Amino acid sequence: MSNLTDIVPEVRQVTLSSTPIQLSATATNLAAGVVTVIKATQSNVGEITLANSQAAAVPEAGNDVFVMQPGESITVQIKDLSRIWVGAWENGDGVNYIYER
Numbered sequence: 780m781s782n783l784t785d786i787v788p789e790v791r792q793v794t795l796s797s798t799p800i801q802l803s804a805t806a807t808n809l810a811a812g813v814v815t816v817i818k819a820t821q822s823n824v825g826e827i828t829l830a831n832s833q834a835a836a837v838p839e840a841g842n843d844v845f846v847m848q849p850g851e852s853i854t855v856q857i858k859d860l861s862r863i864w865v866g867a868w869e870n871g872d873g874v875n876y877i878y879e880r
Contacts, residue, residue: 784880785879786877786878786879786880787877787878787879787880788875788876788877789803789875789876789877790820790873790874790875791865791873791874791875791876792871792872792873793827793865793866793867793870793871793872793873794870794871795870796825796838796866796867796868796869796870796872797837798833799828799830799833799836799837799864799865799866799867800864800865801833801860801861801862801863801864801865802817802829802860802861802863802864802865802874802876803859803860803861803863804861805861806859806861807858807859807860807861808858808859809857809858809859809860809878811858812856813856813878813879814854814855814856814878814879815854815855815856815857815860815876815877815878816852816853816854816876816877816878817829817847817852817853817854817855817863817874817875817876818850818851818852818874818875818876819847819848819849819850819851819852819872819873819874820849820850820872820873820874820875821849821850823850823867823869823872823873824849824868824869824871824872825838825849825867825868825869825872826838826846826847826848826849826867826868827846827847827865827866827867827868827872827873827874828842828844828845828846828865828866828867828868829844829845829846829847829853829863829864829865829866830842830843830844830845830863830864831862831863831864832864833864835864836864836865836866837866838866838867838868844866847874849872860878
């Protein structure tokens with residue numbers, strides 16, 4: 780696979796901690812092999828949760844989620860970024876993410 784033409788940086792903030800949001804507000808169709816880096820914003824007050832549904836991403840004990848501390852990052856390979864849901868323990872916390880296009 781050759782390099783793609785540019786990178787796309789994005790920022791997503793969870794307005795209300797009780798209402799998780801999709802990582803991408805619109806469906807994406809990323810090429811095979813494209814890696815997306817997701818980073819919990821360094822200035823977050825609390826943890827970020829990542830899940831495969833809005834209900835699962837609500838930050839409550841017992842939900843099956845991936846938890847990120849402020850400043851922590853992960854890489855994923857997924858075609859449609861809108862399938863990742865982001866929850867936050869504190870209003871206004873969020874994530875940055877970047878991928879090739």
